[in-house]
Amino acid sequence: MTKPTGSPHGGARAGAGRPKGAKNKSTVKRQAARAKAALKNLMPVEYLLSVMRDKTIPRAERMEAAKWAAPYISPKLSSVEIVKSMRAMTLDELQWFIADAERASAGWQPRLIAGGRRK
Numbered sequence: 001m002t003k004p005t006g007s008p009h010g011g012a013r014a015g016a017g018r019p020k021g022a023k024n025k026s027t028v029k030r031q032a033a034r035a036k037a038a039l040k041n042l043m044p045v046e047y048l049l050s051v052m053r054d055k056t057i058p059r060a061e062r063m064e065a066a067k068w069a070a071p072y073i074s075p076k077l078s079s080v081e082i083v084k085s086m087r088a089m090t091l092d093e094l095q096w097f098i099a100d101a102e103r104a105s106a107g108w109q110p111r112l113i114a115g116g117r118r119k
Contacts, residue, residue: 045072 018024023031037047048069052062089097 045069049073 033047033051037050042050048065051057051065052069054062084093086094
């Protein structure tokens, strides 16, 4: 049941509501962000990092960008299996292995340098 258009109490009125084809605020914001990224020729991860670093964007949105960018920047750690048996190791390798195990049990974390070698 629709009320006549001349009724002062609600119902369909000419010109009321959002026009067809008009975009809501979030769509406009998303399209503006895409256009901004396209102008800078940013890769998706670079764009996420720029959002994360932009202090003018609300903290919740920056955290969301950080959450999405994290797997591409810092991959999850995985366990590494020793391929060489203890009997095949040299004396130096065994000593390093024992010292490393003792340091790890004491809570020591190795510092990594370029090339993945321990310092």
